[in-house]
Amino acid sequence: MARIVGRRTSLWATSLLGLCLIGPLAVFTPLGASLALAAAGLILGLVAQLRANRLAARCDKLSGEVDVLSQRLLRIETVARAIAEQQVRAADAGLPADRPEAAPDTSSLSAGIEEVTAEIGLLSGIVRELAAVVAAQDGEIAGLKAAPPPPPARAVVRAEARPEPRSLQVAPPRRPEPTAPPIPPWTPRAPGRSTPAIRDPERDAALLEAFDEQGLEVHLQPVVSLPQRKVVSYEALARLRVAGEILSPEIFVPVLERHGRTTDLDRRMLQRVATIARHLAGRGSQAAVAYGLSPRSLFEPGFLRSLGRLVEGEPDLSGRVMLALPQASWRSLDAEQAGALADLRGRIGFILDRPLDLRLDPLALADRGVAQVKVPADLLLRPGSYQTLSDIALEDLVAAFARAGIRLVADGVERETDVPDLIELDVPLAQGSVFAPARVVRSEVLNAPPPEAPEPVPTPNEAPEPPQRRPFRDFLRRAG
Known part of the structure; x- marks a missing residue:
C-alpha cells in the first residue's frame, strides 16, 4: 500500500511541478508551452507503457506459479488414490489395518500437503498485491487518457484582446442543407464466388x-x-x-x-x-x-x-x-x-x-x-x-x-x-x-393454385340476396 501511495504522490508532484513550469511559459511562448505539454504527455505515456509491460510480466510469472501448484495438487491426488486402492486391496486380502503391510507411509503425503498449503498462502498474498497494483495502474492510465488542461486564462485574454484585421474577417460558414439519405446498394447474400456484372x-x-x-x-x-x-x-x-x-x-x-x-x-x-x-x-x-x-x-x-x-x-x-x-x-x-x-x-x-x-x-x-x-x-x-x-x-x-x-x-x-x-x-x-x-x-x-375462399353461409335470420339483373350490353361484351 505504501508503494502505491508513493507512486501516486510522485505523479501528483511531477504533474504539479510541470504545471507550475508550463503555466508561466504559456504566457510568453504559447508554442513552447504546447511542445512542452506534448513532450510531458509522451513521457507519461511511455511510463504507463513500461508499467503495463511490467505488470504483464508479473501476471505471466503468477500464471506459471499457478501451473506448478496445479501439477503438485494433481500429484497429491494421485498419491491419495494409490493409498486408497492399497487399503482396499489390504481389506480384500484380510489383513488388519494396524499391520505394517497394510498401513502405508504417509509422512511424504503430510510433507507434500504442508508444502502445498504454504504455497497457497504465498500465492494468495501475491494475488492480493497484484490486484492492488492493477487497480492503481488503471487509475493512472485513466488519468493519462484524460483531456489536457486548458491553457492559462492570462494567455487567452491576450489572444482575445488582440484585434483581428478586417482583411482576415470572413463570414461564418453556411450549414449544408439536409438531403435525403442515399439509397443503399443491394449486396445480395448468396453463396458462391462473386462475379462482376456483365454490361454486354x-x-x-x-x-x-x-x-x-x-x-x-x-x-x-x-x-x-x-x-x-x-x-x-x-x-x-x-x-x-x-x-x-x-x-x-x-x-x-x-x-x-x-x-x-x-x-x-x-x-x-x-x-x-x-x-x-x-x-x-x-x-x-x-x-x-x-x-x-x-x-x-x-x-x-x-x-x-x-x-x-x-x-x-x-x-x-x-x-x-x-x-x-x-x-x-x-x-x-x-x-x-x-x-x-x-x-x-x-x-x-x-x-x-x-x-x-x-x-x-x-x-x-x-x-x-x-x-x-x-x-x-x-x-x-x-x-x-x-x-x-x-x-x-x-x-x-x-x-x-x-x-x-x-x-x-x-x-x-x-x-x-x-x-x-x-x-x-x-x-x-x-x-x-x-x-x-x-x-x-x-x-x-x-404452381399450386391458391386456396379458394369459402363461400359465406347465410344465417337463419338473413335472407339470400336476390339475383341481380345485368344489362344485355354486358352480356354481349363478355361473349365477344
Whole structure:
C-alpha cells in the first residue's frame, strides 16, 4: 500500500511541478508551452507503457506459479488414490489395518500437503498485491487518457484582446442543407464466388428475356437450431436459369437494377414465398420462409402497402412470411416506410440482415417487430477482421437479444469447427453449407393454385340476396 501511495504522490508532484513550469511559459511562448505539454504527455505515456509491460510480466510469472501448484495438487491426488486402492486391496486380502503391510507411509503425503498449503498462502498474498497494483495502474492510465488542461486564462485574454484585421474577417460558414439519405446498394447474400456484372447489351437482353419467361427459380436454404440442428425456417434465394446455366444474384441483379426491374423481382419472389409457406403449413410444418428484400423496393410507391395482401384472409400464414432488410435500410427509414412496416407487423415477420456493425439496440429493434438478426459467423467468431464492432461483449449481446425476444442467426457457417464455438456463445440459430446447401423448389409446389375462399353461409335470420339483373350490353361484351 505504501508503494502505491508513493507512486501516486510522485505523479501528483511531477504533474504539479510541470504545471507550475508550463503555466508561466504559456504566457510568453504559447508554442513552447504546447511542445512542452506534448513532450510531458509522451513521457507519461511511455511510463504507463513500461508499467503495463511490467505488470504483464508479473501476471505471466503468477500464471506459471499457478501451473506448478496445479501439477503438485494433481500429484497429491494421485498419491491419495494409490493409498486408497492399497487399503482396499489390504481389506480384500484380510489383513488388519494396524499391520505394517497394510498401513502405508504417509509422512511424504503430510510433507507434500504442508508444502502445498504454504504455497497457497504465498500465492494468495501475491494475488492480493497484484490486484492492488492493477487497480492503481488503471487509475493512472485513466488519468493519462484524460483531456489536457486548458491553457492559462492570462494567455487567452491576450489572444482575445488582440484585434483581428478586417482583411482576415470572413463570414461564418453556411450549414449544408439536409438531403435525403442515399439509397443503399443491394449486396445480395448468396453463396458462391462473386462475379462482376456483365454490361454486354446482348447478354442483358438474354437475361431480361429469361427473367420475363420461366427462368426465375427459387432455392431454399434451411435455418437450423443449435445444438439440435432442427430446421426452424428457410431462406428463399433467387436464381436465374439462362441456357442451362444457373446464375446467382450477383450477376443478374445489376442488370435488373439498370432496367428498373428489381421491384418486379421482389414481387414475384414474395408471391412464391407465400406459396411455399402455404405448402409448408398444409403439411403441418411450423417453419417460416424469409426473403431478402431489395432496398430499392422500399422507395416504390405503394409496394409496402401491397404486401399485406400476400397473407390476407389466411391466419395460418401469420408470421410465416418474413422480410429481411439490411441494417442500412433499417437506419434510413422515413416516416412513410416506418408506418407501412408497422401496419404489416403481426402478419409478416421482419429480419435484420447484412449488418454493417454490431452497434444494435435490441429493444428498439423489438419495438419495430424484428424477430431475427442475421450476423455472419466470421463477425461473431473472428471479430478482429472487422473495423466496427459492438460496445459490449458478444456473450452479453446474445443475451440482450434473447431478453428482447429476438433470435440471433449465425449466417454463412462454412466450417464444422465453427459450430462448437457458436454453441458456446449460446447462438440459437445458424445457417450455412455445413448444415445444408440451398436446393431448388419443385415446380409443382410453386404452381399450386391458391386456396379458394369459402363461400359465406347465410344465417337463419338473413335472407339470400336476390339475383341481380345485368344489362344485355354486358352480356354481349363478355361473349365477344
